[in-house]
Amino acid sequence: MRISQRVYRLFLRIYPAEFRVRHETDMVEMFRDGLRDRRETGRSLMGLWWKAVRDLVVTGLAMRFSRATQNSGRSTHTYENRQRRRRTRVWRNGVEEALVDARFAIRTLLRNKGFATVAVLTIALGIGANSAIFSVVSSVLMRPLPYRDAPRLVVVWTRFTNDNQPTFPVSPAEYIDYRAETSAFEDMGAFGTSTATVTDDDGAERIGVASVTASLVDVLGHRAAVGRTIGVEEDRPGAGRFVVLSHGYWTRHFGADPRVVGTQLRMDGADLEIIGVMERGTALPGASVDVMVPSQFDRAGITNRSGHWLTVIARLAPGSTIEGATAELDLMLAGWADVYAGQHTPEPTRHPMKLVALDDQILGDVRPAMFVLVGAVGLVLLLVCTNVANLLLARGESRRREIGVRTALGAGRARIAKQLLTESVMLAVVGGVVGLLLGTVGVDLLLKMDPGGIPRLSEVSLDARVATFTAAVSIATGILFGVLPAAGAARIDVAAMLNTEGRSETMGRSGSRTLSGLAVAQVALAVVLLIGSGLLIKSFSYLQRVNPGFVSEHRLAFDVSLPSRSYPEREDVLGYYDAITSEIAALPGVSSVALVRNLPMRTSSRTEGMLIEGKQIGPNEEALSIQYQGASPGYFSTLGIPVLRGRAFLDSDRLGAPPVAVINESARRAYWGDENPVGTRIYAIWAGRDYDWITVVGVVGDVRQSGLSAATRPEIYLPAAQTPPLSFGWIRNASIVVSASVEPESLFPVVRAAVGRIDQSIPVVNLQSFERVVADTLLRDRFFTMLLSIFAAAALIIASVGVYGVIAFSVARRTKEIGIRMALGAQQQQLLREVLGAAAKMAGVGATVGLAVALVTSRVLESQLYGVSVRDVYVFASAAGVLVIVALAAALLPALRASRVDPVTSLRES
Amino acid sequence: MRPSPTDPESYLPLKPGTFLVLLVLSSEELHGYGLKKEVARRSEGRIDMEPGMLYRLMARLVDQELIVEADRRPLPDQDDERRRYYRITQLGRDVVSREAHRMVQLSQTADVRALAHAHD
Structure with missing residues (x-):
């Protein structure tokens, strides 16, 4: 319900600001009433949304136009109005022209409902997919991490160079000494995780525990929602046994009752005083915990320098960098080699330190995969654009006469180009609105598929950033695919145009070339996407066939902890x-x-x-x-x-x-x-x-x-x-x-x-069938493979529609020519071959271009692949093959149509 | 031409939606959703006002001074305080009653009656 309202509120931006400011609350209320009614009576929400969007688009656009044109509207007959018009014409001309264009565009589009629907739906699909993926990317990668001043946080790891472990936890003794002896950091904190058993009247439950230092709470900027967090007092050795609850655990276990603070929690047989509850959204990097307890490190009591189990997080001092801090740590470690000679201790060669920026630590893993998704969905949008450009161009060709007439009547070329551009932007904006709606559905679907292991996926939502993104993409899309037809229109030769007696059997050479060029581009883009998903699918099938070294069928496993x-x-x-x-x-x-x-x-x-x-x-x-x-x-x-x-x-x-x-x-x-x-x-x-x-x-x-x-x-x-x-x-x-x-x-x-x-x-934890355990490790790969495959399938469909469109269009234009040739004795088979040959040529060129592009770009998939080369010959060849076959299949229908042209009918028609 | 505030006749004829809204408001003060439902009920579901359409109409009627936002709200516990209620003005009443009058007059003319009976 809340998300519907948020989307609705977003849509209200269609209205002029003053109207919106005044009525926004009421309209949202009214929409909510409608939602509630529907829900109570069990009717579908789709109907409500459909009506709402129609209402918004119709009244919103109407208000914007009537507002801007009210001075040039119906009451033009009075002298006063004429005067006013004249005065405002100079500076109003641009706006007025744009509005006239817009009205004309709407009328034109409404007259061609089929064309408009196809175009709008195609754009909506492209934009919907883009806003859904962008929502995920924006929440996962772009929204700041939930820590105070996160960009200055680094994770301090240790390393053992004789081993392949790139990062390793830090021991308590090391942590305390770093904290005492470095100046590159403002402060440092540490935590280690474990599990514990909580027992109460309801039974036993296994929970995740983090033991944290008071300085960590400060470094991360954690705050308590109720009570207090772990402070220096609680973190003193021997201060007593305290526990702070996570917001989630507090809600789940105590029904968010604030009176729980001050009571005792029985954990692993000991009673701990609950001193507070963390704010909602509080997190520890890379760990999910239910409660936090103070570490209460006692430096004097720690003699063993090994035992690496702490994650150390430090805040860089103002002006210091990761490189600077690393250098300082190395210097310090070199000194330690003498102080702690003979003891296990870090030193610069075999046991050095490693600093990793916190956001790299959390997101480093998923970043490449996310960028691949963004790239893929961007390609889909590009395909959509070429496809709509194709449609518009084909339509533009059949509107040459109309344009010719208008040019002859004195319309400037720029004026006509602008008008065509307005039409395409209009299509894109409507497509964008519908696309945003599809995007909300898409985000829901993505969340349902949550493969686990993607940080912050649960925080994903459509936000203002996504709306802005969608708006920008829509307008860019409109311009992108509108610019070709507009450029084409500006070049029309009026005399030649009108001389053909209102008929243009043959298309301009450059026009048909642009059309085939677009189809070639579509094939190329589809090949790239197909190769990407092919590589992922192949890698995924390898992964599934990897012998884990044990039998997982008919096995089950669970954890216990004593x-x-x-x-x-x-x-x-x-x-x-x-x-x-x-x-x-x-x-x-x-x-x-x-x-x-x-x-x-x-x-x-x-x-x-x-x-x-x-x-x-x-x-x-x-x-x-x-x-x-x-x-x-x-x-x-x-x-x-x-x-x-x-x-x-x-x-x-x-x-x-x-x-x-x-x-x-x-x-x-x-x-x-x-x-x-x-x-x-x-x-x-x-x-x-x-x-x-x-x-x-x-x-x-x-x-x-x-x-x-x-x-x-x-x-x-x-x-x-x-x-x-x-x-x-x-x-x-x-x-x-x-x-x-x-x-x-x-x-x-x-x-x-x-x-x-x-x-x-003793609770039974993580009771699972072993097959499930194995399958769970593949969820993330499955998720990315599936998304990319969906995009590739969409690309394949769009490209085949594109090829079909171009071939069908050229066959339709050439009906008369074909008729003449048939009358002169051309064979059906020859015509069939000719049309199919044209399609094969387009597909061949497109596939070649796609292969070349994929050769260069498939490297971005490297980190996602297992056992498959990024230039796998088999995948490359099949992708190209599939595209050529699909293109030929798409051309088959128009080719058959061409071969069955009846010379008599086609000639009589002229 | 913009209707003159002093001459109710200049507002006529009213569109069906406008007429119904004014008619409903002449018997009670209502907020948006209430109006929508009442209008739908009186028109037997033929007029279904979506938020955009309704508030655009309300804004215009307020501009034309046919209705005003009511400063009086129902008792706080009775309804949500955030909602805006609308009340008809004297001019609004005049306009809607002229329209009603016009319709009655119209329906009394012989040819209209003949047409209506032809439908039976």
Whole structure:
């Protein structure tokens, strides 16, 4: 309802300002009453919109004209009026002329309803698609981020150069030291995310938690809607346990009751005081959290400099740049190398810092895809323009006599050109209004298809910027496609024109050339779009066929998380996992159950360092980087991951037994080469100094851990039961995978019940069939592929209509000529060939131009493609082929018509 | 020619929509949507006034001083205060009654009656 009203209010801009100011509120009210009535009586809203738009256009235009022409209107007969007219003529001439043109244009267009409808609808489609895409782009890319003075915010990452991780979180010790020792930043804040279980009378719920520093609240400019945010007082070590709710969580969980401030929230078994609620729209970059708690870092108590889990956001000091700040950080790190010698600490070569502007961080990923969409939809609009230009030009040709007469009667060429231009702008403006309406529908559709993973998509709406954009595009469109016919009209030779006895059987050479030129342009544009969507479709089908390295059919997975309060010791945690795995395994329809720390496709593993016994590991004694995973004995068989050498884990690989590990095929290739890794020993740096050497007992197949399109990396699995003490905290958050012999969805309720039987306070989170997990990773690719394919399909249709139009037009003009030739003995087949040949020539030239353009431009798709070259020969060839075939098919009808011309009838007609 | 404010006759004949609006307003003060519904009811749905058409007409009638915006509103709890209500002026009343008179006169003429009966 609100969006309808907003659109309606937008449309009211048709009216003169003073009328609008006075009646806008009433009219919107009245429109709303109408909406309500319709809704109550269950009648369709389309009817109301149709009437409203008609009303707006008719009365709006009428008022604008009558206002400007009221002095030259009907009462021209009095002397006074004549005088007044004369006085105003000099400065009014332009306006008056434009209005006369406009009225004439409306009348002309109304007389040619078919033509006007087709043109308006075509333009509306082009403009509608453009405003929908522009709405998305404007909200996602152009609207400022919801942080105070966002352009000066940067994300501070660390890096490990021996590893491919471009960005890595920062450890608390590093963060505190940066904050204390740099001057390039006004201030710095940090947050880390985790999950926690909230328990109340209704049961248990898993929520997202961010632990934030007080300085972060200030850096981002967060404000509280109710109560207060986390301040310096709350962030002091030992200050107590506080929590601030997100607006969404407050609304969802507490029904937006302000009295909740001051009460307690029971989270992971502890009571936290709710001190406030964040403003609506408050966000943390790249994280979605339900509550925030103060970090309460105690620098004195932090001895370990590793443990990277903080996202650090800094505000550049006035006048300082990313480059300057990076240089300062490097200088500082060089000094640290001595201060913290022997400790894990950042330094400029192997463990440097990296600053990324916040908007690049959030939007960097989607920007290229968005620009591709804008480009594609722009091409569609260009196609629309050429198509309408084609229509207008063809019509202009048949209006040559009318124009000739008017020229003979003394109308200047500029005057006539202006009038034709007015006609096309008029078409474009009406098309624009309808297009805006289509755009609102389009935005709704886009939001419904929300693939996830596109930042800020939920904030998309039509706004003033979009309306301005649409208006600009409409007018530009009008000028763009009006200019050719207008230029054509200005060149008409009047004498020649009128001499043909009101008939112009043959078209001017230049006219027909322009027409074919436009058709060629359409074919070329369509080829470009078709190639783009073809590349995406091919890449998408590759992605779908990528072997993930495991079996996803008939598998389901969910997450559990054990609070350290109720599960303090290793035995408690492992005991719980044993209990739920055997409880679930006993369910009918379940074949096997296993535990894994990082579920494939959903969470990537942690990068860690390891050493291989007896191996030279490079000049810098650099550790080999490896992804660390924990799994229970049944994991590989449950997910169907093949064991290539040696063995999988056994139940006997428990604490106290000799530590073992299984590596993946990538690790074997990268670090062992031709040697057999089974039986060799490795040292896990993350496990701590006094942890044993670990024996590799097996090699398993690669699993696409971080998504189908991400390369597999060297990975090491340790048995969950042998998780080294230092990383033990991590195993509290794990995923359970279940292999089922029935449809996975049918097991959801019994699995929930089984987990509940073991411990009511542990919620089942993200319960999904594994096929769904895999499909979800493809949603974004699917979204872009689908949109681009829709544009390509539209392009194909428009281009074929264009080719059809040109051929049909030329056949119609040449009917007499064809008739004569048939009378002189020309064969039907020959004519058919001739017409089709003309179409083939147009399509061929267009396809060639399109291929050339695509060769240059397809590179913009590079980041969106997987396993397909941006110059894939097959895609290029098929796109061109499809276009030529479609063009020939479009020409077939007029060609048949030409071959069936009856010489007698066609000659008698003249 | 612009109708003269002193001569109700110069406004005639009224368009059907204008006549109905004035007729409705001569018995009660109303806002836009109320007018739309009342006009639709009296014309048996034949005249459906969309916002643009209606307010354009209202602006013209106010210009011609046939109606004014009412300064009196219904009780606040009865209706939305933001709505603008319209009231007919004395001139408006004169005009609408002349029009009614004209119509009655017209309908009494013999040929009009004959035509009307031909329709039965």
